[in-house]
Amino acid sequence: MIKVGIVGTGGIAEWHASAFINNKNSSVVAACDINENRLNEFCDKFNIQNRFSNVDELLEKSDVDAISNATPDAFHKEISLKAINKNKHIFCEKPLAENFADAQLMCDSLKGKNLINMVNFSYRNSSGLQELCKTVQSGEIGNIFHMDANYYQSWLTSNYWGNWKEHDKWLWRLSTKHGSMGTLGDVGVHIFDFASFPIGKIKKLNSHLKTFKSKGVQIKDYILDANDTFLSMVEFENGAIGTINATRFATGYKNKLELKIFGDKGAVKIEFEDPITEGNRYMISKDTQREITVKEDKLKWDEISCPPTLTNFEKFIESIIQNKNHEPDFERGAEIQNILDKCFESSKDGKWVNV
Numbered sequence: 001m002i003k004v005g006i007v008g009t010g011g012i013a014e015w016h017a018s019a020f021i022n023n024k025n026s027s028v029v030a031a032c033d034i035n036e037n038r039l040n041e042f043c044d045k046f047n048i049q050n051r052f053s054n055v056d057e058l059l060e061k062s063d064v065d066a067i068s069n070a071t072p073d074a075f076h077k078e079i080s081l082k083a084i085n086k087n088k089h090i091f092c093e094k095p096l097a098e099n100f101a102d103a104q105l106m107c108d109s110l111k112g113k114n115l116i117n118m119v120n121f122s123y124r125n126s127s128g129l130q131e132l133c134k135t136v137q138s139g140e141i142g143n144i145f146h147m148d149a150n151y152y153q154s155w156l157t158s159n160y161w162g163n164w165k166e167h168d169k170w171l172w173r174l175s176t177k178h179g180s181m182g183t184l185g186d187v188g189v190h191i192f193d194f195a196s197f198p199i200g201k202i203k204k205l206n207s208h209l210k211t212f213k214s215k216g217v218q219i220k221d222y223i224l225d226a227n228d229t230f231l232s233m234v235e236f237e238n239g240a241i242g243t244i245n246a247t248r249f250a251t252g253y254k255n256k257l258e259l260k261i262f263g264d265k266g267a268v269k270i271e272f273e274d275p276i277t278e279g280n281r282y283m284i285s286k287d288t289q290r291e292i293t294v295k296e297d298k299l300k301w302d303e304i305s306c307p308p309t310l311t312n313f314e315k316f317i318e319s320i321i322q323n324k325n326h327e328p329d330f331e332r333g334a335e336i337q338n339i340l341d342k343c344f345e346s347s348k349d350g351k352w353v354n355v
C-alpha cells in the first residue's frame with residue numbers, strides 16, 4: 001500500500017484525496033495546510049488522522065512514501081524540492097513551477113534518486129485525447145498542416161463558482177505577487193500540453209497576453225495584474241501551424257477544451273467540458289477523396305468511442321509499484337514551462353520567439 005501525504009488541502013486536493021483513497025493500492029495517511037480550519041475540515045471529511053501545519057513537520061513526523069503537492073503555484077518548487085530531498089515520490093499540481101529555470105532545477109533534483117515524479121496535466125485523463133494522439137502519431141491523417149486549440153472558462157463573468165471577488169482561491173490566480181502566471185499559467189499550461197501532446201514540439205510562437213483593468217485593479221492585498229486572456233500563434237517542428245488560446249471570460253462555458261488538427265489525409269477533433277465523462281470520444285474525418293454526387297449539407301465525421309484510460313493519479317501509483325515513470329513527468333512539466341516563459345517574452349516584445 002503506497003502511503004500518500006497531501007500538502008495543501010484546498011479545492012483540487014479533494015480530487016487528490018478521493019483518487020488516492022479510492023485506489024486499492026494507496027491510502028492518504030497525512031495532510032498539511034497553513035490554514036488550520038481548512039485542514040481540519042478536509043481531514044474530517046476524508047478521515048485523515050495525521051494533520052500538520054507545515055510540510056517540514058509532515059515530512060519529519062509522518063511515514064509517507066509519496067507527497068501530493070496541491071498548494072498554489074508559488075509553492076510547487078519549494079514543497080516538491082523538500083519532498084524529493086527526503087526521498088519521497090512526488091505528484092505535483094500544474095504548472096510545475098513559476099518559470100523554466102525553477103522547473104529545470106526541480107528536474108535536476110531528481111537525478112540519481114529513482115523517485116517517481118508526475119505533473120497533473122489533468123486532461124491526459126481524457127481517453128479520447130489518448131486515442132486521438134495515437135491516431136495522429138500513426139500517420140492516419142497524414143502530414144499535419146494546421147491546428148486550433150481553445151480553453152474556455154467563465155469565472156470572471158459567471159457566478160457558477162460564486163463571486164470571484166470574494167474568495168482567495170480566485171484572487172490569488174489574478175495576482176502575480178501571489179505567484180500566478182494568470183490564465184497562461186493556470187489553464188494555458190493545460191492547453192499547450194493538450195495540443196502539443198499529439199502534434200509534437202513547438203518550434204516558435206507569437207503570443208499576446210492581456211489583462212483587463214476594467215474588472216478592477218486591486219482587492220485586499222491582491223493586485224489584479226495577471227493576464228486574463230491570451231492568444232498564441234504557433235509553428236511546430238513538423239511544420240504545422242496553428243493557434244492556441246485561453247480566456248476566463250468565455251460566458252456560456254464552464255471549463256471547455258477543444259482541439260482540431262488538420263492533416264493532408266484527414267482531420268481529428270475533440271471537445272469536452274469534463275475529461276472523464278465527455279472526453280471518452282473523438283471525431284475523425286477522412287472525407288477527402290469521396291465522389292459526392294448529390295450535394296450534401298455537411299462533410300462526413302465519424303465518432304470514435306475510446307476505452308477508459310488510467311487517470312494521472314492511477315498512473316502515479318502504478319508507476320511507483322512498477323518502478324517505471326508514466327507520462328506526464330517533471331521533464332514534460334518543464335518543457336511546457338519553457339513554452340510559458342516564451343509566451344511572456346513574445347508578448348512583452350510583440351514578436352515571434354523560438355522555443
Ligand SMILES: NC(=O)c1ccc[n+]([C@@H]2O[C@H](COP(=O)([O-])OP(=O)(O)OC[C@H]3O[C@@H](n4cnc5c(N)ncnc54)[C@H](O)[C@@H]3O)[C@@H](O)[C@H]2O)c1
Binds near residue numbers: 075094168
Ligand atoms: N490539474 C488541474 O486541473 C487543477 C485544477 C485546479 C487547480 N489546480 C492547481 O492546484 C493548485 C491548488 O489550486 P486550488 O484551486 O486547490 O487552490 P486553493 O486556493 O483552493 O487551495 C490551496 C490550498 O493550499 C494551502 N496552502 C498555501 N500555501 C501552503 C503551504 N506553503 N503549505 C501548505 N498549504 C498551503 C492554502 O491554505 C489552500 O488551502 C494550483 O497550483 C492550481 O493551479 C490544478
